[in-house]
Amino acid sequence: MNTSKLDRYSLKHYTRLMISFFGCLFVLSIFQFTVLYFKGVVDSVISTSFMIAIVHHIGFTSIVGVILTFPFNFWENLRPKYGFNIIFGTLTLLLIIEAMLISYYCTALVPLGSDLLGYSFSDIKMTISNSGGLSTFLYVLGGVSVIIGLFFGLYRITSKFYHKISGMYPFTIVLFSLFIATLFTEGKPINQNKTQYLAINLYTSSTEDHSYTADVEYPLIKRPEIENVLGNYFELKDKKPNIVFVMVEGLGRDFVGEGAEYGGFTPFLDGLTTKSLYWENCFSNTGRTFGVLPSLIGSLPFGKSGFMELEKYPSKLTLFSILKNNGYHTSYYQGTNSSFDNIDRFLLSENVDFVLEKSGFGNKYEMQAEDAAGSSWGYPDKELFKKSLSFPRDSDQPRMEVYMTISTHEPFIPPQQDEYEKKVEQIVSKGSYEGKIKKVIQKNDNVFATLLYTDDALKYFFEEYKKQPNYDNTIFIVTGDHRLIPIPQRNNLSRFHVPLIIYSPMLKSSRKMSSVSSHFDVTPTLLALLNKSYELKMPKKVAWMGAALDMETKFRSLKDIPLMRNKNELKEYVSGELLFTDGEVMELDENMDLSTSFGGGSKLEKKLDDFKSMNAYVTMNDKIIPDSLAIFAVRKEKFKQSEIVWINSVYNGQDSDKGYFTARDLAFDKKYEKALLLCRYNLSESPSHIDTKILMGRINVWQGNYKESIKILKECIKMNPNYIDSYSALFDVYFWSERWREALELIKIVEQNSSSVNEISDKIMRARRQAHKKQTASLIKKTRKQQAQIAIASLEQ
Numbered sequence: 001m002n003t004s005k006l007d008r009y010s011l012k013h014y015t016r017l018m019i020s021f022f023g024c025l026f027v028l029s030i031f032q033f034t035v036l037y038f039k040g041v042v043d044s045v046i047s048t049s050f051m052i053a054i055v056h057h058i059g060f061t062s063i064v065g066v067i068l069t070f071p072f073n074f075w076e077n078l079r080p081k082y083g084f085n086i087i088f089g090t091l092t093l094l095l096i097i098e099a100m101l102i103s104y105y106c107t108a109l110v111p112l113g114s115d116l117l118g119y120s121f122s123d124i125k126m127t128i129s130n131s132g133g134l135s136t137f138l139y140v141l142g143g144v145s146v147i148i149g150l151f152f153g154l155y156r157i158t159s160k161f162y163h164k165i166s167g168m169y170p171f172t173i174v175l176f177s178l179f180i181a182t183l184f185t186e187g188k189p190i191n192q193n194k195t196q197y198l199a200i201n202l203y204t205s206s207t208e209d210h211s212y213t214a215d216v217e218y219p220l221i222k223r224p225e226i227e228n229v230l231g232n233y234f235e236l237k238d239k240k241p242n243i244v245f246v247m248v249e250g251l252g253r254d255f256v257g258e259g260a261e262y263g264g265f266t267p268f269l270d271g272l273t274t275k276s277l278y279w280e281n282c283f284s285n286t287g288r289t290f291g292v293l294p295s296l297i298g299s300l301p302f303g304k305s306g307f308m309e310l311e312k313y314p315s316k317l318t319l320f321s322i323l324k325n326n327g328y329h330t331s332y333y334q335g336t337n338s339s340f341d342n343i344d345r346f347l348l349s350e351n352v353d354f355v356l357e358k359s360g361f362g363n364k365y366e367m368q369a370e371d372a373a374g375s376s377w378g379y380p381d382k383e384l385f386k387k388s389l390s391f392p393r394d395s396d397q398p399r400m401e402v403y404m405t406i407s408t409h410e411p412f413i414p415p416q417q418d419e420y421e422k423k424v425e426q427i428v429s430k431g432s433y434e435g436k437i438k439k440v441i442q443k444n445d446n447v448f449a450t451l452l453y454t455d456d457a458l459k460y461f462f463e464e465y466k467k468q469p470n471y472d473n474t475i476f477i478v479t480g481d482h483r484l485i486p487i488p489q490r491n492n493l494s495r496f497h498v499p500l501i502i503y504s505p506m507l508k509s510s511r512k513m514s515s516v517s518s519h520f521d522v523t524p525t526l527l528a529l530l531n532k533s534y535e536l537k538m539p540k541k542v543a544w545m546g547a548a549l550d551m552e553t554k555f556r557s558l559k560d561i562p563l564m565r566n567k568n569e570l571k572e573y574v575s576g577e578l579l580f581t582d583g584e585v586m587e588l589d590e591n592m593d594l595s596t597s598f599g600g601g602s603k604l605e606k607k608l609d610d611f612k613s614m615n616a617y618v619t620m621n622d623k624i625i626p627d628s629l630a631i632f633a634v635r636k637e638k639f640k641q642s643e644i645v646w647i648n649s650v651y652n653g654q655d656s657d658k659g660y661f662t663a664r665d666l667a668f669d670k671k672y673e674k675a676l677l678l679c680r681y682n683l684s685e686s687p688s689h690i691d692t693k694i695l696m697g698r699i700n701v702w703q704g705n706y707k708e709s710i711k712i713l714k715e716c717i718k719m720n721p722n723y724i725d726s727y728s729a730l731f732d733v734y735f736w737s738e739r740w741r742e743a744l745e746l747i748k749i750v751e752q753n754s755s756s757v758n759e760i761s762d763k764i765m766r767a768r769r770q771a772h773k774k775q776t777a778s779l780i781k782k783t784r785k786q787q788a789q790i791a792i793a794s795l796e797q
Contacts, residue, residue, distance in 0.1 A: 008076055008077075008080040008081070009076055009080070009081065009083065009084040011069075011072075011073075013084060014069065014072050014084075014087065016155055016158040016159070017084075017087060017088060017091060017155060018061060018064075018065045019154075019158050020151055020154035020155040020157075020158055021061055021064070021065075021091045021094075021095065021151070022057060022058065022061040023150075023154040024095050024147060024150055024151050024154065025057040025060070025061065025095070025098065025193070026054060026057065027150060028095070028098055028099055028102055029050060029053045029054060029057060030045065031099075031102065032053075032102045032105065032106060033045045033046075033047070033049075033050050033053075035106045036106060036190075036645065036649070042190075042645070042646060042649040042650075043646075043649070043650065047649065047650070048650075049188075049190055049191050049648070049649045049650065049652075050191070052191040052652075053190070053191035053192070053193075056191060056192050056193050056196070057193055059193070059196075060193040060195070060196045064091070064094065068087050068090065068091075071083065071086065071087070072084070072086070072087045088151075091151070092147065092148055092151055094195060095147050095151060096144050096147055097195050098193070098194055098195045099144075099147055101194035101195060101197075101198060102194055104194075105189070105190075105194060111189040111192070111194050111197050111198070112194070112198055188648040188652055188653065189645075189648065190645055190648045190649050191648075191649075210612065210613055210616035210617065210620070211613060212613045212614060212616070212617035213613070214614075217623060218543070218618075218623050218624070218625065218626065219614050219617070219618065219623070220301070220543035220544070220545070220614075220618060220624055220625075221541050221542075221543050221625065222541060222542060222543070222544070223541060223542075224527070224531070224538050224539060224540070224541065224542045226524045226525070226527070226528040226544075226547060226548050227528065227548045228528045228529055228531075228532040229525060229528070229548045229549060229551045230277070230502070230525060230526075230528070230529040230549075231529055231532055231533070232508075233277060233507055233508055233509060233511065234475075234504065234506050234507060234508065234529065235506050235507075235508055236506060236529075236533050237472075237473050237506070239398065239470070239473060240326070240327070240328070240398040240530065240534050241398065241473045241474060241475050241504070241506070241530075242398055242399045242400070242401070242470060242473060242474040242475070243319075243323065243328075243398075243399075243400045243401070243474075243475050243477070243526065244400075244401045244402075244403075244465075244474055244475070244476045244477070245296065245297070245400075245401070245402040245403065245476075245477045245478075245479075246403045246405070246458065246461070246476065246477070246478045246479075247292055247293070247296065247402070247403065247404045247405070247479060247480070247481050248405050248408065248454065248458070248478065248479070248480050248481070249289065249404070249405050249406055249407070249408045249409045249454075249480075249481055250408040250409060250480060250481070250482065250483065250484035250485070251266075251269075251408065251454075251479070251480030251481070251483075251484075251498060251499065252480055252482070252483025252484055252487075252494065252495070252497060252498055253280060253281070253282075253480075253483070253497045253498055253499050253592070254483060254484075254487070254490075254494065254497070255451055255484070256269050256270065256273065256480075256499045257269075257270060257273045257278065257280055257499055258270075258273070258280075259280075259591075261437065261490075262437065262440070262441065262448070262487065264427050264431055265424070265427065265448045265451040265452050265455065266451055266452075266454075266455040267455060268455045268456070268458055268459040268462075269455055269458060269478070269499075269501070272462075272478070272501055272503055273499065273501055273512070274510060275503060275507075275510050276501045276502055276503040276507070276510055277501070277502040277503075277507070277510065277511050277513070278499065278500070278501050278502075278510070278511070278512045278513065279499070279500040279501075279513045279515075279517050279549065279550075280499060280512060280513065280514055281497070281513075281514055281515065281516045281517070281555070281557075281590075281592060282479065282497075282498055282499060282500035282516075282517050282518060282519070283493075283496045283497060283498070283516065283517070283518040283519070283561055283563065283574065284479070284480060284481055284482045284496050284498045284518070284519055285302075285496070285518055285519050285520055285545075285561070285562065285563060285564065286302070286306065286481075286482065286496075286563070286564045286565075287482050287495040287496060287563070287564065287565045287566060288481075288482060288566055288567070289341060289404075289481045289482065290305075290306040290308060290309070290341045290567060291306050291307070291308075291564060292404075292481035292482070292519065293308070293343065293346060293402075293404075294306075294307035294308060294318075294346065295518075295519040295520055295545075296479065296519040296522055296523070297318050297319045297320060297402065297523060298316060298317070298318035298319070298320075298523065299519075299520045299521075299522075299523045299524060299544035299545045299546045300316060300318070300545065300624070301545055301614075301615045301618055301619055301624065302562070302564045302570065302615055302619070303615070303616075303619040303620075304568060304616065304619070304620075305567040305568050306341070306564070306567050307346075307619070308341055308342040308343065308345065308346045309341075309342060309567065310619055312622075313345075313346075313349050314618065314619055314621075314622040314623070314624045314625075315622060315624060315625050315626065315627050315629070315630035316349075316543075316624050316625065316630065317539055317542055317543065317625060317629065317630065317631065318350055318523070319400065319523045319526065319527065320347075320350040320351075320352055320400065321350050321351070321630075321631040321632050322527065322536065322537075322538065322539070322631065323398075323400045323530075324350075324351060324352075324353070324400075324631075325537055325631050326534075326536045326537055327397065327398060328397070328398050328399060328400045329353050329354075329394065329397050329398070329399045329400070330350070330351075330352045330353045330354075330399075330400045331352065331353055331354040331355070331356070331399065331400070331401050331402070332347050332352055332354075332355045332356070332401075332402045332403075332404075333355075333356040333384060333387075333388045333401065333402070333403045333404070334356070334357055334358075334378075334384065334403070334404040334405075334406065335357075335358060335361070335368075335377070335378040335379030335380065335381070335383060335384040335387075335405075335406050336357065336358050336377050336378035336379075336404075336406050337357060337358045337359075337378065337688075338355060338357035338358075338688040339656055339685075339686040339687075339688055339689060343404075344357075344686060344687045344688035345685075345686075345687055347687075348687040349632065350632060351632045354391075355688065355719070356384075356387065356388060356391075356720075357378075357688055357720075358378040358379065359688075359690055359720060359723055360387075360720040360721075360722045360723060361379055361383070361387055361722065362722040362723075362724075362754060362756050363756055365379055365383045365386065365387055366379075366380075366383060366415070367379055367380075367383075368380045368406070368407065368413060368415075369413045369415075369417075371411040371413065377406050377409065378406060379406075380406070380407045380414065380415055380453070380457070381405045381406065381407045381453070381454050381457035381458075382415070382453075382456070382457035382460055384403065384405065384406075384457075385403075385457060385460060385461040385464070386460075388401075388403065389461075389464050389465065389467075389468065393468055393469050394469070395469035395470055398470075404481075405454060405457070407450050407453055407454050407457070408447075408450050408451060408454050408484065410485075410486065412444075412446040412447045412449070412450045412486075413446070413450075414446075414449055414450045414452075414453035414454075415453065416453070417446065417449060420449035420450070420452045420453050421445050421446065421449045423449070423452055424441065424445045424448045424449050424452065425445070427448075428441055428442060436488075440487060440488060444486060444487060447484065447486060447487060458478070462476075471505065472505045472506070473505075473506065474504060474505070475502065475503075475504040475506070475526075476501075476502070476503045476504060477500070477501070477502050477522065477526075478499075478500075478501040478503070479498055479499060479500045479501065479519070479522075480498035480499060481498075482495055482496065482498065483495045483496070483497060483498065490592075490593065491586075491592075491593070491594045492565075492572060492579075492581045492582065492586075492594070493572070493574075493579060493581075493588065493592055493594060494592070495565070496563050496572070497592050500517065500519075500522070500549075511551070511553065512553060513549075513550065513551055513552060513553055514552070514553060514554055514555040514556075514590060515550035515551070515552035515553075515554070515555065515556045515557070515558075516550065516555075516556070516557035516558070516559060516561075516574070517546075517549045517550045517559065518546060518559065518561045519546075520544065520545040520546025520561070521546035521547055521548060521549045521550075521559075522546070522549070523544065523546070524542070524544045524546055524547055524548060525548050525549045528548065539625075539629045539631070540629070541625070541629060542625075543618075543624045543625045546559075547559070555589070555590035556577075557574065557576055557577045557588065558576060559574070559576075560573070560574065560575045560576075560607065561573070561574040561575075562574075562608070562611050562615070570608070570611075570612060570615070573604060573607055573608040573611065574588070575603075575604055575607055577589075578597055578604055579594060580601070580604035580605060580607075580608055583605075584596070584601075585597045585598075585599070585601040585604055637680055637681070637683070637684035639677075639680075639681065643677055643681075646674075646677075647677070647678060647681050650662055650678070651678060651681075651682075653681075653685060656682055656685065656686035656689045656692070657689075659678060659681070659682035659685075659686075659689075659692070660679075660682060660689060660691050660692045660695065662678060663675045663676075663678040663679045663682065663692065663695060664695055666678065667695065667698070667699050667702070672699050672702065672703055675695070675699055676696060676699055676700075679692050679693075679695055679696045679699070680696075683696075688719075690716055690719060690720055690723055690725075690726070691725065693712060693715070693716050693719070694712075694713065694716050694725050694726055694729050696712050697709045697710075697712035697713040697716065697729055697730075697733070698729050698732075700712060701732070701733045701736065701737075706733060706736075706737045709733050710730065710733055710734075713726055713729050713730040713733065714730070716729075717730070717749070717753075721753040721754070722753060722754050722756070723754070724750075724754050724756040724757070724759050724760055727746065727749075727750040727754060727760060728759075728760045728763060730746060731743060731746060731760065731763040731764070731766070731767055732763070734746065734767065735763075735766060735767065735770060738770070738774070740767065740770050740771040740774045740775075741771070743767035743770065743771060744767065744768075744771050746767070747764055747767060747768070750764070
């Protein structure tokens with residue numbers, strides 16, 4: 001009889017080890033949350049955050065189980081019991097590391113990550129010594145003993161379920177499936193596996209090379225003098241002109257202007273190109289909407305995932321800040337939620353005077369139809385323009401307005417969809433569309449119907465804007481944020497290829513440019529025009545990514561233009577007439593078609609790599625411009641580390657609505673300070689979340705802070721004059737504090753500004769009753785005083 005086979009451990013024993021390993025991680029999670037609970041950092045041990053931590057431990061156990069299966073089998077087959085002992089020791093070591101990292105986290109309230117590499121051995125030794133020295137060593141030694149005992153004990157217990165484990169094959173497939181499933185569970189440091197967190201951070205920091213070797217501290221800094229290429233085309237007036245941007249969702253060059261591949265569905269814009277300065281070969285610097293605002297308005301670098309995704313904004317200059325500093329009223333309009341892509345954070349950092357977004361429309365305007373899942377982006381383009389044009393404009397103050405449309409975005413459900421789809425059918429039947437182009441249009445008739453709708457909305461906007469003050473002193477800039485994604489693209493450059501149209505009643509003549517420019521060039525070019533004519537207060541130096549727009553009518557490509565395809569994907573780089581894309585070098589022609597180029601690959605790749613290094617350096621180290629050149633300081637709410645840990649324990653930061661509801665529940669439980677803390681955090685991440693700001697106003701009045709409450713709620717009304725909840729809350733404050741005069745003034749304001757005034761008719765009536773009562777009481781008091789004075793006078797006589 002071969003006894004070696006009887007002594008060999010099987011995959012069943014390995015399964016018991018992994019179950020025991022997870023059991024220890026479960027206990028360690030209880031330990032972590034218990035310590036944090038008794039420290040007062042979290043509100044409870046068993047919570048949603050705790051359950052998320054368990055899910056992440058399942059994922060970690062699964063991937064460890066998959067990885068260690070192979071060495072277990074190898075060593076067990078090579079020599080019985082070796083595989084089991086090696087895996088037992090490895091898992092024990094991982095548990096000890098996890099326990100130490102959890103202990104570190106409970107002390108420092110931040111997980112240990114790649115910052116470990118920034119400490120020398122002496123630094124680590126000093127940190128341990130200052131954290132308790134011998135007592136810390138004894139604590140760790142005792143913890144190791146407990147972990148080993150717990151691991152071994154759980155393994156013994158699993159023997160009772162031995163017969164059930166045999167049904168879990170194939171075990172590796174089960175583990176791998178569990179790991180894949182946990183990848184879709186968002187986690188914060190408080191509920192992530194600390195060993196996995198450390199490993200990922202170390203790997204990321206060691207494999208990414210963003211080293212910047214040049215000796216220039218601010219590599220983008222330059223003098224602001226840029227050639228005024230637009231001056232000869234404008235008959236400017238004495239007063240500074242209004243600047244109006246319209247950024248059209250998905251408006252690619254393939255749909256607009258002469259020679260468009262899918263032309264015929266934007267008749268208004270087609271006509272506008274013939275009356276404007278028109279660049280038919282302009283590039284959006286990003287292939288998605290996340291980058292259009294920083295590129296077009298700020299000529300800013302990308303950062304790792306887009307400028308607006310940066311956790312902390314570097315000091316910067318944009319057209320917003322420079323024009324505001326020169327007396328312009330700045331505003332931004334969109335029909336969707338401005339917290340998407342962190343637009344609200346970016347606008348807040350630029351001190352934009354007014355922002356219209358989804359929550360500010362009211363019931364007079366009709367939202368875009370819901371998709372099959374019952375969701376809607378917000379308000380379609382024509383409703384956006386109607387709402388924006390309903391606001392009064394000061395004829396004595398120049399203005400900068402920026403619009404972002406949405407209708408030409410999935411799911412492509414325009415108002416009057418059937419009518420527009422019939423128009424598409426008519427255009428196709430009467431046009432000269434053939435082959436693939438015709439099939440694409442017919443298959444995507446809803447997309448082209450939406451193009452027709454948006455073109456009509458733009459026509460409406462331009463016609464109605466003529467009624468606005470100083471229309472004849474306005475410059476319009478129309479462009480796309482990127483090309484429509486669902487329609488087949490010819491090549492990797494197509495998604496960036498957009499029209500750029502500059503139109504104004506002050507234009508002397510029109511001109512069509514076939515030369516290559518990008519969104520990076522727009523802000524420098526406009527400022528050169530304005531500065532030449534009006535001597536703006538300009539910074540001594542600027543840091544634009546672009547330069548002057550190229551005014552050459554014939555095709556040429558002279559610029560270096562980096563292109564970010566998606567967040568985290570910086571893979572394209574245009575240099576002259578060459579394009580580096582996905583490791584290949586292509587040559588572009590006058591039609592933006594690409595052909596293989598057999599030279600310049602290493603040179604272009606180096607240019608892209610150098611740009612990546614510079615891009616990372618300036619955005620991660622606040623080296624775009626010195627603080628002294630910034631017009632507005634970047635504001636960032638600061639929190640203690642213990643506050644951050646508590647916030648992460650109750651809210652994952654992914655959904656501002658959930659953050660609001662959590663804060664509201666805390667306030668209802670009279671945990672006012674924690675509710676205010678969560679409100680502050682929610683607003684630091686989503687500044688436009690007006691419900692959170694209103695809640696802060698309500699909490700302050702519940703605490704008796706009437707002045708602070710009134711201040712906050714007035715800010716809410718200024719932020720969104722239409723939103724009825726702000727008025728509702730402020731009426732309550734005025735009623736409780738008996739400020740009936742202010743309440744009467746508020747009635748006039750709400751009736752003028754909000755279309756939903758009927759929703760708070762009871763509070764308006766209450767305010768009027770209170771005012772009437774107070775006025776009556778005052779009148780009675782005054783009458784009695786007068787009567788008393790008369791009586792006294794009579795007696796004296």
